[in-house]
Every structure is written in structure tokens, then in C-alpha cells.
Amino acid sequence: MLVLLPPSEGKASSGRGAPLKAEELSLPGLTPARQAVLDELVELCAADEEKARTVLGLSEGLRGEVAKNAALRTAGARPAGEVYTGVLYDALGLATLDTAAKRRATRSLLVFSGLWGAVGVNDRIPSYRCSMGVKLPGLGALGAYWRTPMASVMPEAAGDGLVLDLRSSAYAAAWKPKGDVAARTATVRVLHAQVDEETGAEKRSVVSHFNKATKGRIVRSLLTTGTNPKDPAELVEALRDLGHVVEAEAPAKAGKPWALDVVVREIH
Numbered sequence: 001m002l003v004l005l006p007p008s009e010g011k012a013s014s015g016r017g018a019p020l021k022a023e024e025l026s027l028p029g030l031t032p033a034r035q036a037v038l039d040e041l042v043e044l045c046a047a048d049e050e051k052a053r054t055v056l057g058l059s060e061g062l063r064g065e066v067a068k069n070a071a072l073r074t075a076g077a078r079p080a081g082e083v084y085t086g087v088l089y090d091a092l093g094l095a096t097l098d099t100a101a102k103r104r105a106t107r108s109l110l111v112f113s114g115l116w117g118a119v120g121v122n123d124r125i126p127s128y129r130c131s132m133g134v135k136l137p138g139l140g141a142l143g144a145y146w147r148t149p150m151a152s153v154m155p156e157a158a159g160d161g162l163v164l165d166l167r168s169s170a171y172a173a174a175w176k177p178k179g180d181v182a183a184r185t186a187t188v189r190v191l192h193a194q195v196d197e198e199t200g201a202e203k204r205s206v207v208s209h210f211n212k213a214t215k216g217r218i219v220r221s222l223l224t225t226g227t228n229p230k231d232p233a234e235l236v237e238a239l240r241d242l243g244h245v246v247e248a249e250a251p252a253k254a255g256k257p258w259a260l261d262v263v264v265r266e267i268h
Contacts, residue, residue: 001228002157003164003219004118005111006171008086014068014126017076026110026120029153033146034116038072040138041115041130045069056134065129072126080111081121088166091216094121101223109219110157112171114142117150132170143173150175162186162229164222165257166215177257185257186232186248190214193265214264218244232258 022034045052045066052058052066068075081094094105110118114132119125135141154175163177163185177185190211194203221227221242229235232248236258239246245263 001108001162001164001222002159003109003222004167004171005088005109005219006166006168007111007113008084008089009131010085011083011127011129012078012085014076014083015078017078017124019074020072020077020124020126025116025123025125027118027153027157030117030149033149036139037115037117037130037136037142037145040136041069041128042072044136055136056129057131058129062129069128069130072128075126077124077126079121080119080123080125081105081109083125083127084111087212088216091213092220093216097220097223100226104223104226108223112167112174117146117174118154132174143170146174155181158184160184162231162235164188164219164235166219179255182257183251183255184231186235186260187257188215188218188260188262190262190264193263210264214262218242218262232260236260 022031022038025031025034044055049063049066052069053063056065056069058065081089094102097105106120106122109121111121112118112132113130114134115128115130116123116125130142132143132146133141136145139145154177158177158181161184163181165172165177165185165187176182189206192205192207192210194205218239222238225242227238227242229238233250236246236248239260239262247261247263248258251258
């Protein structure tokens with residue numbers, strides 16, 4: 001099973017570890033593309049703070065992120081699973097997994113990134129600011145930029161098992177599974193179900209914060225139980241066995257991903 005995650009907007013500080021060694025990151029086929037993005041981002045942030053802030057879409061209060069990016073080559077690096085923070089990663093709780101579950105996380109989790117393309121949770125990276133929605137002056141929109149290198153490495157990374165795609169739309173744009181891989185891919189939408197007090201009808205809505213937390217808990221439950229579904233149909237049954245309310249149907253056309261709705265009634 002391969003699980004595709006979005007990064008977090010906020011990130012933990014880099015700390016005092018050894019600096020980045022790009023050649024040691026997972027998916028080495030992405031190394032040249034990573035180097036190109038890193039080169040342009042560092043150059044942009046070192047040369048013109050105001051331009052960099054505009055390109056990166058940073059508010060005045062986040063001005064310090066520009067200097068952080070300018071120092072990426074020498075900044076301390078730490079495991080990506082520690083760098084990424086926020087609702088999904090709090091719910092996932094990588095640091096509190098037992099040894100076996102941590103090994104599963106190392107094998108199965110990939111975090112997509114505007115700067116790195118995608119990294120494993122044990123890959124050592126510095127803290128940075130560069131979303132997939134950024135359009136760098138030389139390379140253009142990063143979502144489009146990553147499509148070609150991703151197309152060459154992701155099918156092999158996916159192997160012949162399930163791909164559980166929990167990315168947001170901006171990061172999903174960087175790689176869209178095709179053919180046989182798409183048929184083994186499942187996306188998840190989290191719906192909050194509420195009963196209208198006046199009509200008694202059930203209303204469903206997508207709530208961003210709760211969506212992220214639920215996805216984090218889903219991944220954690222799969223890792224802690226050692227559940228390893230081979231395809232989307234098995235995933236549906238596995239999630240139901242783990243107590244989730246899941247609605248899903250096989251896609252009407254072959255070679256298309258499954259779309260799963262996880263329905264929740266309590267927000268926590």
C-alpha cells in the first residue's frame with residue numbers, strides 16, 4: 001500500500017541537524033528536478049525579499065520565511081515526518097506509533113511537496129515555505145512542473161498494490177495515476193453529516209479542519225493495525241472493519257480511481 005499525503009502549510013523549525021543531502025532522499029529519479037526548484041527558490045529569496053514574498057504569496061507577518069528559504073542549503077535537516085505539522089499530522093501522530101507501525105509508515109507514506117516533489121517521512125529535509133501553487137519565475141507553476149518527473153517515477157513507487165490518495169487538489173495536480181495504477185487508486189472525501197432540526201433531513205458538508213483530522217486518523221488506524229488492503233474494494237471493507245462509515249462504488253469506467261466517502265457525525 002502506498003499512501004499519498006499533502007504537506008502542511010506550517011512546519012516545525014529545522015533545528016541543528018546536518019544540512020540537506022538531496023541525493024539521499026527517496027525517489028532518486030526526482031533529484032535533478034528537486035535541484036532545479038531548490039536552486040531557483042534559494043536564488044529568488046536571497047536576491048529580492050519583496051519579490052520573493054510576492055511570488056510565494058506570503059503576508060507581511062511571514063516575511064521571515066523568505067530568509068529561511070534563502071538558507072535552505074545550510075539549514076539543519078530533520079525527518080519530514082517531524083517537519084510537517086498541523087491537523088492531519090497531529091491526528092496521524094507518527095512519533096507515538098509503535099516500532100512496527102513506524103516501519104510501515106516508512107515503507108508506505110509519501111508526502112507531496114512543491115519543493116521536493118515527494119518525500120518519505122524519514123527523509124531529512126529543512127523547514128521551508130513553497131507550496132505547490134507557487135509559480136516560480138524560471139520554472140513556472142510547480143504543479144505543472146512536477147508532472148513530467150513524477151510520471152517517470154511514481155508508477156514504480158506505486159508498485160502493484162493499493163494507492164490511497166489523500167492529497168488536496170493542488171498536490172494531486174502534480175501526479176494523476178493512469179491506467180492500471182489508477183484502477184488501484186482510491187481517493188477519500190470526508191463528509192460531516194448533520195440532522196436539520198426543523199426538517200429532520202440529513203445534511204452533509206465538507207469541513208476542511210475535520211477532513212484533515214479524519215484522514216490522519218484513518219492512516220494511523222491502518223498503520224497501527226497492520227491492515228494492508230490490496231485494492232480499493234478491500235480498503236472499503238478494511239475501513240468499515242475499523243469502525244468508519246464508508247460509502248463507495250466501483251468506477252463506471254475501467255482504469256479510473258475509486259472515490260470513497262467517509263461519513264462522520266461527530267467533529268473532534
